[in-house]
Each structure stands twice: as structure tokens, then as C-alpha cells.
Amino acid sequence: MKDRLLAMRYAKALLAAIGEPATAEWADVFLQEMASAMGRSAELRDVLLNPAVPRQARKAVLEALARQKQAPQVIRNFLAVVADHGRAGILPAIAEAFHATKDEALGVVPATLETAVPLDDGLKERARAVMEKLTARRVRLTFAVEPAVLGGAVARIGSTVHDGSLNTQLQALKRRMAEE
Numbered sequence: 001m002k003d004r005l006l007a008m009r010y011a012k013a014l015l016a017a018i019g020e021p022a023t024a025e026w027a028d029v030f031l032q033e034m035a036s037a038m039g040r041s042a043e044l045r046d047v048l049l050n051p052a053v054p055r056q057a058r059k060a061v062l063e064a065l066a067r068q069k070q071a072p073q074v075i076r077n078f079l080a081v082v083a084d085h086g087r088a089g090i091l092p093a094i095a096e097a098f099h100a101t102k103d104e105a106l107g108v109v110p111a112t113l114e115t116a117v118p119l120d121d122g123l124k125e126r127a128r129a130v131m132e133k134l135t136a137r138r139v140r141l142t143f144a145v146e147p148a149v150l151g152g153a154v155a156r157i158g159s160t161v162h163d164g165s166l167n168t169q170l171q172a173l174k175r176r177m178a179e180e
Helices: 002-018 021-040 042-049 055-068 073-084 088-105 121-135 166-179
Strands: 108-115 138-145 153-157 160-163
Touching (some): 002 073, 002 088, 021 042, 021 055, 021 073, 021 088, 042 055, 042 088, 055 073, 073 088, 108 121, 121 138, 121 153
Parallel strands (some): 108 138
Antiparallel strands (some): 108 153, 153 160
């Protein structure tokens, strides 16, 4: 909980320092890549999380990674602050918080659409348009195939669920028949 609140503070500070949407998008991708790299590489985790490794070494590793990706100066400065304050271990949490904060600031709502079978591109675009009209916001839509849906779809927009699946309709019919 403490790390999550701290990560949110760092994420908000970075977003405020960046200002422009294009750089914010770049930073989002970069931080997600950093979090992923920390998950995959035991060596990177060891350098960033081991208290025996001097902060200057952690700072140098983060600086090298940022330079390799040609990160803007604001990102390199941010990583230096993270290393200076001994917070390199919460970079994955910062990446997650930054993603959510950036989307909120840009008026983007996350959504998921579960269907029994994969949708073609035309249906995906129609689904996105319907959800954007429903929310009056831009939607970052991800698609999932869930055979248990049977037919129809289950849409999750933010914390709201719209369940139009055949499975749910069959369960409701089963309950009504059991009541009669």
C-alpha cells in the first residue's frame, strides 16, 4: 500500500514535469519496458534492489538504460531522482501508476471486450466506436477471447461491466425456470 501511494506520487510528478502528450506516451512505453525488464532480468533486479549496490551504481545503470533508449532529458532526470531516493525497486509500480495517471489526464478510459471467438477488424472498430459514444471519452480497448462467454460479449469499461453474453442469459433463464 505504501509503495503504491509512493509510486502514484512519483507518477504524478513525472507527468507534471513532462507536460506534452507525445512525451508522456513515450515515457509510458519506456516505463512499461523498464518494468518488464526488471521482471525478466534477475541481474537487473539484483542491481536495482540489492542494498549492497551503491546508489551511484544504480543511478549509472538507469542512466545507461535511458541513454540506450534515447530518453528525453526529463526522463533521465526522473530516473536520477528515483535512484537518488532509493526508489528504483518500485519502478514497476511507478510504471503502472504512470500509465493510469496519464490515461486519466488524457481522458482515456480502459476497456476490455470478451467474446467467444476473435473479432475481425471491422467489428473491433465498431465496438470501439460504440464504447466511445457510450462513455463520451476515448477508449483504450483490449480484446479477449473467452470461450465460456458462448456468444455475445462482456464489456468492461473502467469499473462498469456490461454483460450481454449468452452464458449469462442462459444462467438467468435457468434461475427463472427453477423459480417457477
